[in-house]
Amino acid sequence: MAASTATAPAALRAKPARKKTKLGWNLLGLLVFVTAGFPVYWMLNTAFKPAKDAIDPDPHLFPTNVTLDNFKRALQIGDFWGSIGRSVIVSVVVVLIGIAVGLLAALAISRFAFRGRKIVIIGILAVQMVPLVAMIIPVFLLLNDLGQYDKLSGLIITYLTFILPFTVWTLRGFIVNVPKELEEAAMVDGCTRTGAFIRVVFPLLAPGMVATSVYGFIQAWNEYLYALMLMSQNHQTATVWLSNFTTQHGTEYAPMMAGSTMMAVPIVILFLLVQRKMAAGLTAGAVKG
Numbered sequence: 075m076a077a078s079t080a081t082a083p084a085a086l087r088a089k090p091a092r093k094k095t096k097l098g099w100n101l102l103g104l105l106v107f108v109t110a111g112f113p114v115y116w117m118l119n120t121a122f123k124p125a126k127d128a129i130d131p132d133p134h135l136f137p138t139n140v141t142l143d144n145f146k147r148a149l150q151i152g153d154f155w156g157s158i159g160r161s162v163i164v165s166v167v168v169v170l171i172g173i174a175v176g177l178l179a180a181l182a183i184s185r186f187a188f189r190g191r192k193i194v195i196i197g198i199l200a201v202q203m204v205p206l207v208a209m210i211i212p213v214f215l216l217l218n219d220l221g222q223y224d225k226l227s228g229l230i231i232t233y234l235t236f237i238l239p240f241t242v243w244t245l246r247g248f249i250v251n252v253p254k255e256l257e258e259a260a261m262v263d264g265c266t267r268t269g270a271f272i273r274v275v276f277p278l279l280a281p282g283m284v285a286t287s288v289y290g291f292i293q294a295w296n297e298y299l300y301a302l303m304l305m306s307q308n309h310q311t312a313t314v315w316l317s318n319f320t321t322q323h324g325t326e327y328a329p330m331m332a333g334s335t336m337m338a339v340p341i342v343i344l345f346l347l348v349q350r351k352m353a354a355g356l357t358a359g360a361v362k363g
Contacts, residue, residue: 098358117338120331122147129330144332148278148319151329154336157315164226164311165294168233169287175234176241177283181271184249201239209235210303217304224306232304233294239295241286248282249275292341312337334352 222228
């Protein structure tokens with residue numbers, strides 16, 4: 075009786091401490107959200123304000139005048155729709171090839187024991203550590219020899235060199251979290267190894283594949299350096315198209331932000347379409363099965 079009476083005040087003291095801890099984490103999360111979201115807000119703010127207000131030395135946090143002239147100006151500079159179309163083609167093809175090849179490679183690394191398996195895993199990590207800038211000249215010379223310079227196919231092959239390692243490593247984590255016993259049970263029931271993978275494992279990997287595809291798409295969509303070096307102005311992608319706003323007479327910041335806003339629309343739509351699957355995939359990848 076005395077023991078229960080003594081633990082009651084301790085429990086009461088613990089509740090305010092938990093509330094303070096929760097409040098602290100909430101404030102930290104809010105700070106991270108504001109820090110990450112403010113550049114996006116400022117991009118939208120600049121996109122909808124008059125061009126003269128974008129270079130005002132005394133900027134306003136909220137727009138006083140709203141206009142769509144910046145979007146009209148952005149559409150007049152260069153080949154916007156052509157650049158967007160090329161970026162969509164490159165990003166989608168890279169994701170499809172990356173997921174198909176990466177899934178098979180991740181399955182082989184996760185499920186099969188073969189000689190040199192650890193070397194392959196270390197190699198995948200090592201490739202991701204190489205700075206992309208260091209490979210510009212070798213990639214340029216190689217694509218030029220293969221006749222792939224200034225071609226979308228050459229750009230797709232280049233993007234696959236750094237998106238595939240990321241895809242393989244990420245999908246490997248999802249496959250490892252699927253117990254082997256599920257495949258073995260399906261094989262006992264009469265499925266082949268391929269049938270067990272398609273009917274049992276593949277549906278469980280769908281959220282992880284969606285999450286990996288989204289990150290791969292963003293990497294390909296936002297890449298600038300290789301697109302600038304390997305593509306001419308007639309075949310430029312959306313990120314390189316933004317450089318058209320910088321001329322000898324200065325930079326048109328307001329139309330540039332309007333162009334950036336239009337470029338962000340496909341990414342936002344993609345997130346809205348797959349947000350549930352992506353959240354499920356991230357959760358699945360964080361739990362050891």
